[in-house]
Amino acid sequence: MMSLKVISRLLEYPSEALWQHRDELIVALEQADELPVTSAVQLMMFVREYLNEDLLEMQAQYCELFDRGRATSLLLFEHVHGESRDRGQAMVDLMAQYQQQGLQIDCRELPDHLPIYLEYLTALPLEQSREGLNDIAPILALLGERLIQRESRFDVLFELLLEISNSALETNHLSGQVAAEARDDTPQALDAVWEEEQVKFFADEKTCDSEVTAHQQRFANAVVPQYLNLDTVYHSGVQK
Numbered sequence: 001m002m003s004l005k006v007i008s009r010l011l012e013y014p015s016e017a018l019w020q021h022r023d024e025l026i027v028a029l030e031q032a033d034e035l036p037v038t039s040a041v042q043l044m045m046f047v048r049e050y051l052n053e054d055l056l057e058m059q060a061q062y063c064e065l066f067d068r069g070r071a072t073s074l075l076l077f078e079h080v081h082g083e084s085r086d087r088g089q090a091m092v093d094l095m096a097q098y099q100q101q102g103l104q105i106d107c108r109e110l111p112d113h114l115p116i117y118l119e120y121l122t123a124l125p126l127e128q129s130r131e132g133l134n135d136i137a138p139i140l141a142l143l144g145e146r147l148i149q150r151e152s153r154f155d156v157l158f159e160l161l162l163e164i165s166n167s168a169l170e171t172n173h174l175s176g177q178v179a180a181e182a183r184d185d186t187p188q189a190l191d192a193v194w195e196e197e198q199v200k201f202f203a204d205e206k207t208c209d210s211e212v213t214a215h216q217q218r219f220a221n222a223v224v225p226q227y228l229n230l231d232t233v234y235h236s237g238v239q240k
Contacts, residue, residue: 001122001129002032003043004164007157008118010050011074014058022051034126034164046156065152071181072146074114079139118161133165140165145174146181 006025009018025047029040050058066074073079077087094111098104101123105116117136121129133140144158162169 001034001126001164002028003034003040003160004118004129005122006032006043006047007161008115008122010047010157011115011118011154014055014062016055019051019055022047025051035160036163039160039163042156043160046153050153065147065150065154069183071183072143072150074143075110076112076114076117076136076139078112079142130165133161134167137162137165137167137169141167141169141171141174142178145171145178149175149178 006029009025012018026044029044029047032040035043066072070078077090080087080090091111094117095105098111098116098120101120103120103123105111109116111117117132121132124132140158140161144155144162147155147158
């Protein structure tokens with residue numbers, strides 16, 4: 001799935017190599033047939049416009065958008081498991097799937113990083129790739145809506161991923177839900193998270209439980225909860 005592979009590259013941290021090979025991406029997309037013509041053109045326009053920007057500026061914007069706060073994190077399990085222990089087992093299971101397909105990742109990379117997951121899907125038959133996208137459709141839809149409301153160009157890529165997946169997910173409610181969320185990338189929200197982590201680190205569980213609880217309640221609304229229940233987000237009888 002060439003379109004999926006290109007989107008995977010576009011969601012990685014901007015690199016000089018990507019900028020140097022932009023013409024090759026366009027040529028590859030011209031030969032892809034996973035998307036309707038209008039959507040394929042939309043993707044090619046994204047490539048042309050995005051890779052025509054200044055690389056250093058795009059690197060800065062990328063970090064600001066995807067590495068600041070959890071709401072738009074590209075780490076998939078961040079939106080499902082957060083910091084729970086379940087995340088570790090989910091990582092192990094995902095790595096096992098990668099290894100079955102012969103995909104080896106750098107030890108510094110996390111297996112639930114969206115570009116890596118998309119790279120894995122490109123190694124599967126078409127229907128299995130679509131099933132893999134369908135499994136994460138609720139996350140893609142939520143991220144896409146957050147990017148829309150942050151006026152980011154990247155929302156187009158998430159819209160196209162949902163289109164490739166043929167997802168039956170209902171998303172009408174997301175606009176209001178996201179609009180009601182508190183931003184978690186503001187200086188105040190980031191400071192609150194830092195202060196809370198400091199308290200957790202230094203607190204003595206035997207003597208400071210009440211102090212930690214009070215502190216957590218104090219900042220309870222500073223950061224938006226990011227966790228999705230993938231078993232309940234589908235409607236119309238469609239289940240994960």
